[in-house]
Amino acid sequence: MQLLVSDTKSCIKIIGKRLMSTHEILYYPDPRLRVISHPIEKIEPDIQKLVDEMFDIMYQHGGGGLAAPQIGVPLRMTIIDDKEHKPFVLINPEIVELSTRKVKNEEGCLSVPGVSAEIERPHAVKVKALDISGEPFEIEASDNYLARCLQHEIDHLYGKLYIDYLSALKRERLAKDMKKFLKK
Numbered sequence: 001m002q003l004l005v006s007d008t009k010s011c012i013k014i015i016g017k018r019l020m021s022t023h024e025i026l027y028y029p030d031p032r033l034r035v036i037s038h039p040i041e042k043i044e045p046d047i048q049k050l051v052d053e054m055f056d057i058m059y060q061h062g063g064g065g066l067a068a069p070q071i072g073v074p075l076r077m078t079i080i081d082d083k084e085h086k087p088f089v090l091i092n093p094e095i096v097e098l099s100t101r102k103v104k105n106e107e108g109c110l111s112v113p114g115v116s117a118e119i120e121r122p123h124a125v126k127v128k129a130l131d132i133s134g135e136p137f138e139i140e141a142s143d144n145y146l147a148r149c150l151q152h153e154i155d156h157l158y159g160k161l162y163i164d165y166l167s168a169l170k171r172e173r174l175a176k177d178m179k180k181f182l183k184k
């Protein structure tokens with residue numbers, strides 16, 4: 001997949017433009033959802049603005065997680081509100097450990113609105129990331145929404161969507177239902 005921008009600086013320019021535009025979530029099959037996002041080299045004030053904007057958009061749409069590429073900003077950053085912890089930001093998150101045991105659960109995505117599907121994922125995950133001040137932290141989760149959400153959001157940073165785990169037939173059906181939902 002070809003990258004739309006080449007470095008963090010260009011991404012920041014995109015952020016600047018985005019902040020002046022209306023909030024918009026990209027929907028499947030937008031090719032910008034397939035881009036591999038860039039690591040954030042420096043946490044500039046624009047990044048904080050982007051985080052604020054992302055929280056606004058996420059709550060506006062009733063989501064529990066949102067990754068920057070979902071609003072067309074190809075940077076390795078995601079926000080999560082699992083309702084159990086204080087809402088938090090993960091900058092340059094990386095999965096450190098995944099359990100071999102997997103569990104199935106219902107999953108949805110703001111970029112594939114109006115539909116959901118049962119997806120199998122490792123039940124436990126350990127992630128390392130930077131917080132908004134650039135401090136490294138680790139987070140572990142198992143058998144809950146957070147464990148699933150961390151994996152789902154980090155997938156976005158690699159251009160991956162939860163529907164990629166489905167068969168082509170199921171994915172097509174879901175895409176049709178999504179279009180119907182968007183027409184309503």
Ligand SMILES: [Zn+2]
Binds near residue numbers: 108111152153
């Ligand atoms: Zn998603």
